Amino acid sequence: MRAYEELLGELFTVVPPPLMLLILLAVTALVAAGWYFFPAWIPRRLPRFTWRRQRKPRTKRIKRAKRSTEKQATSSPETVKQTRSSLADQLAGQGRYAEAIRERLRDTVADLTRAGVIDPEPGTTAAELTTDATTGRPGVGPALTGATGLFSGVWYGRAPAGPGDDQRMRELTTEVRDTLDAGEGR
Incomplete structure (x- = not known):
């Protein structure tokens, strides 16, 4: 002390x-x-020591990067539509009709977004989606109302979905897409 x-x-x-x-x-x-x-x-991670792992030569990495950008450039909105539709068709083929209906509605929302009719935000309900879309383009109203009603009945009302429901959803989404392509209801 x-x-x-x-x-x-x-x-x-x-x-x-x-x-x-x-x-x-x-x-x-x-x-x-x-x-x-x-x-x-504080550093996010410890420094790496390069002698532990041999890197690939730079030319191979550049070639691989070019190939990946070429693949990305070839995907178009039409390819995305076909992929989404084929996913919905696959789900319907497996007997998962409720998921196929959900996928078809997602495809329709993507089409409406690409067309500039709606600007969806996370948490948007099917009713809000219909209201926003019919405000922007009234021609899609009846078909979209039917599609969102069918979706809500299956997903929220827990109604069993069957092949007829999937076919009806396919018709409604095709009608919405045709209305968007024709430019009606502006």
Whole structure:
């Protein structure tokens, strides 16, 4: 205990108490700032050592990148439509009619979004979707109302879906798509 008192006595003879208080406040502020901004100054991961893994030559990586951009460039909105429709057809072929109905409605929402009729947000209900679409383009109203009603009955009303429901949904979504392509109801 005596050594501690002698250390403090020596320290206060060299550094005046007001300056010591200022230094302690500065150190406290630095610790608090470090604590507050903790994740920003800690590295996200340990550094990698390159000798553990041999990298592929740069030319192969460039060729692979070119091939992937060529594949991306070939996908068009028509390809996306066919993929979505084929997914709905696959689901219907497996007897999963409720999921096929949901996929067909998703396809219709994507078409309406691409056409600029609606701007869907997460959490949009089927009724809100119909209201927004008929406000933007009244010609799609009857078919879209039928499609969202069928979807709501199957998904929210838990009505069993069958092949007839899937066929009806296919007809309604085709009608909405034809109305969009024709540009009716503007």
